[in-house]
Amino acid sequence: MASISRNLLRRSLAPGRGLRRLLVLSQHPREYVTAECHRPVVLHKRGPDILHDPWFNRGTAFSMTERDRLGLRGLLPPNVVSSQQQIDRFMLDLKRLQKYTRDGPSDTYPLAKWRILNRLHDRNETMYYKVLIDNIEEHAPIVYTPTVGLVCQNYSGLFRRPRGMYFSAEDRGEMMSMVYNWPADQVDMIVVTDGSRILGLGDLGVHGIGIAIGKLDLYVAAAGINPQRVLPVMIDVGTNNEKLLKDPLYLGLQEHRLEGDEYVSIIDEFMEAVFTRWPNVIVQFEDFQSKWAFRLLQRYRKTYRMFNDDVQGTAGVAIAGLLGAVRAQGRPMIDFPKQRIVVAGAGSAGIGVVNAASRTMARMLGNNEVAFESARSQFWIVDAHGLITEDRADIDPDARPFARRKSELGHQGLNEGASLVEVVKKVKPDVILGLSAVGGLFSKEVLEALKDSSSSRPAIFAMSNPTKNAECTPGEAFSILGEKAIFASGSPFHDVDLGDGKIGRSNQGNNMYLFPGIGLGTLLSGARVISDGMLQAAAERLASYMKEEEVLQGIIYPPISRIRDITKEVAAAVVREAVAEDLAEGYRDMDARELARLSEEETIEYVKTNMWSPVYPTIIYKND
Ligand SMILES: NC(=O)c1ccc[n+]([C@@H]2O[C@H](COP(=O)([O-])OP(=O)(O)OC[C@H]3O[C@@H](n4cnc5c(N)ncnc54)[C@H](O)[C@@H]3O)[C@@H](O)[C@H]2O)c1
Numbered sequence: 001m002a003s004i005s006r007n008l009l010r011r012s013l014a015p016g017r018g019l020r021r022l023l024v025l026s027q028h029p030r031e032y033v034t035a036e037c038h039r040p041v042v043l044h045k046r047g048p049d050i051l052h053d054p055w056f057n058r059g060t061a062f063s064m065t066e067r068d069r070l071g072l073r074g075l076l077p078p079n080v081v082s083s084q085q086q087i088d089r090f091m092l093d094l095k096r097l098q099k100y101t102r103d104g105p106s107d108t109y110p111l112a113k114w115r116i117l118n119r120l121h122d123r124n125e126t127m128y129y130k131v132l133i134d135n136i137e138e139h140a141p142i143v144y145t146p147t148v149g150l151v152c153q154n155y156s157g158l159f160r161r162p163r164g165m166y167f168s169a170e171d172r173g174e175m176m177s178m179v180y181n182w183p184a185d186q187v188d189m190i191v192v193t194d195g196s197r198i199l200g201l202g203d204l205g206v207h208g209i210g211i212a213i214g215k216l217d218l219y220v221a222a223a224g225i226n227p228q229r230v231l232p233v234m235i236d237v238g239t240n241n242e243k244l245l246k247d248p249l250y251l252g253l254q255e256h257r258l259e260g261d262e263y264v265s266i267i268d269e270f271m272e273a274v275f276t277r278w279p280n281v282i283v284q285f286e287d288f289q290s291k292w293a294f295r296l297l298q299r300y301r302k303t304y305r306m307f308n309d310d311v312q313g314t315a316g317v318a319i320a321g322l323l324g325a326v327r328a329q330g331r332p333m334i335d336f337p338k339q340r341i342v343v344a345g346a347g348s349a350g351i352g353v354v355n356a357a358s359r360t361m362a363r364m365l366g367n368n369e370v371a372f373e374s375a376r377s378q379f380w381i382v383d384a385h386g387l388i389t390e391d392r393a394d395i396d397p398d399a400r401p402f403a404r405r406k407s408e409l410g411h412q413g414l415n416e417g418a419s420l421v422e423v424v425k426k427v428k429p430d431v432i433l434g435l436s437a438v439g440g441l442f443s444k445e446v447l448e449a450l451k452d453s454s455s456s457r458p459a460i461f462a463m464s465n466p467t468k469n470a471e472c473t474p475g476e477a478f479s480i481l482g483e484k485a486i487f488a489s490g491s492p493f494h495d496v497d498l499g500d501g502k503i504g505r506s507n508q509g510n511n512m513y514l515f516p517g518i519g520l521g522t523l524l525s526g527a528r529v530i531s532d533g534m535l536q537a538a539a540e541r542l543a544s545y546m547k548e549e550e551v552l553q554g555i556i557y558p559p560i561s562r563i564r565d566i567t568k569e570v571a572a573a574v575v576r577e578a579v580a581e582d583l584a585e586g587y588r589d590m591d592a593r594e595l596a597r598l599s600e601e602e603t604i605e606y607v608k609t610n611m612w613s614p615v616y617p618t619i620i621y622k623n624d
């Protein structure tokens with residue numbers, strides 16, 4: 001195994017073969033420190049310019065010899081500290097803040113924490129990511145949901161330095177040259193938003209850039225994408241948020257959103273520009289309003305390396321959780337097609353889930369027309385106008401295949417527009433799954449109705465973000481349905497103490513468990529597109545990651561502390577599927593044929609050795 005790993009590590013090194021000398025083995029047998037982080041960096045700057053460059057600054061951790069070599073002597077306090085001491089100092093300061101603000105308004109603390117972390121991000125990226133990775137449970141809710149939503153809502157006040165790129169409607173015709181303003185010659189991952197539907201908070205216009213930054217933080221922390229190769233992007237085509245249109249502090253274009261062909265031509269121009277400069281980049285579409293999410297996905301997915309996280313990432317995470325809920329009942333996964341599922345919300349996320357989950361069921365049933373029809377009939381979709389049926393006027397084409405048939409309605413005693421509670425009462429579903437962005441939608445009445453579920457362990461997925469938009473809390477769910485219920489939410493909640501030593505498990509069902517692995521697996525396979533099979537493989541790996549005893553306890557998703565490990569596993573599954581579908585073209589020195597020869601274990605090792613870790617690089621100064 002060790003020699004296999006060494007070969008893999010060699011092959012995964014950058015094109016410069018001389019760099020193999022830099023291969024570093026850690027103290028732990030069979031564990032390799034990623035070569036990616038140990039390449040020396042040649043810089044053409046010295047002194048304060050290095051201290052002001054967050055990619056290379058290491059502050060008080062610069063050794064005396066480095067201070068001499070790089071012209072830093074005298075520019076830093078004399079005591080040289082280790083990177084761990086730096087982190088201890090930072091964390092101590094952060095905890096002090098907690099003491100002062102504990103009794104203050106509830107939003108103050110997370111926002112202040114975000115501000116402090118953001119300042120660290122601005123001055124020392126390596127340390128920022130080390131702090132994030134080492135304390136992921138504490139900090140994910142700050143840099144990601146729920147606080148990132150609050151950050152976007154307050155962005156004009158929080159804005160200090162720009163991060164990422166902004167393309168606006170004013171930049172039409174200029175994008176091809178603008179992309180060259182970005183300092184990095186290599187970009188692996190772009191997360192792009194147009195700010196039109198940020199979490200469940202609606203249109204936040206240009207301030208939605210915060211969501212792209214937060215997603216890329218997870219790409220670095222969970223998938224080990226090198227932070228110098230990520231690019232958050234905001235495409236500002238205006239906003240329909242009337243408050244922002246009138247706000248003198250708003251940072252974006254103060255005009256209504258472009259629509260139709262004008263809108264599409266801007267996104268087309270952006271895609272062409274980024275893929276011209278960085279042909280191997282992967283573009284993740286994030287928080288686009290549903291009408292564009294689907295259309296843009298269909299428009300680009302066959303020609304570009306792209307995916308939509310809200311449609312496809314969410315679907316995979318939901319499928320993994322739904323399979324977990326089946327296992328939690330002590331039944332095999334193959335029983336999934338028998339589950340009756342009520343979905344509240346028919347936007348990009350809800351329809352994405354129903355589409356993919358019904359395809360999974362159909363595959364289990366034989367993948368023919370009868371199987372598809374049977375799978376379809378297991379879903380009831382309720383949106384803002386109630387149950388969606390064939391009788392709905394102006395039915396959304398994406399929801400049409402799942403509209404309940406007239407022939408089914410009579411014997412179910414349901415009508416077009418039936419309320420959620422009515423549907424739950426009549427259907428007695430195994431699962432209710434919310435992607436409605438309506439906080440509290442799973443009311444006491446709805447949860448009471450779920451007591452008649454035909455399942456021994458009814459499952460509640462309150463997946464809307466941020467926290468205030470969750471369809472219900474775990475406390476509400478467990479108090480009505482008892483300890484047997486399965487609960488997952490999009491934003492994090494604590495487990496619930498049910499007394500007598502019983503615990504109601506609160507799972508976080510968030511696409512963060514898949515998108516980093518989908519991106520990393522695509523990158524390392526060199527696949528030119530992201531196929532349904534690759535997404536399915538990612539979801540299946542997440543589903544099988546949870547052990548039997550965990551699932552039986554109601555734990556259907558891993559804790560966030562394991563996100564780096566699960567991401568590695570998901571990425572390896574994506575690589576293997578890309579190889580199986582003959583889509584993999586290889587990455588760096590690892591060509592498609594070599595990739596195809598790797599065993600499952602070797603693929604995992606290959607992924608691991610290509611994940612960046614936050615280690616300060618050796619800096620070499622050159623003045624030519
Ligand atoms: N947990 C995750 O990983 C994850 C992933 C993606 C999206 N989400 C969340 O899902 C939510 C929806 O996202 P979207 O892009 O689909 O939004 P969207 O605005 O396109 O869709 C919302 C849907 O909810 C429906 N709805 C509104 N009021 C309702 C009601 N009272 N009863 C039933 N349905 C109602 C709307 O008709 C619409 O179909 C957001 O809060 C988002 O944060 C979570």
Ligand SMILES: O=C(O)C[C@H](O)C(=O)O
Nearest residue numbers: 145199287310465510511
């Ligand atoms: O961003 C998240 O936390 C999940 C999801 O992408 C969402 O839009 O809510």
Ligand SMILES: [Mg+2]
Nearest residue numbers: 286287309310
């Ligand atoms: Mg999203």
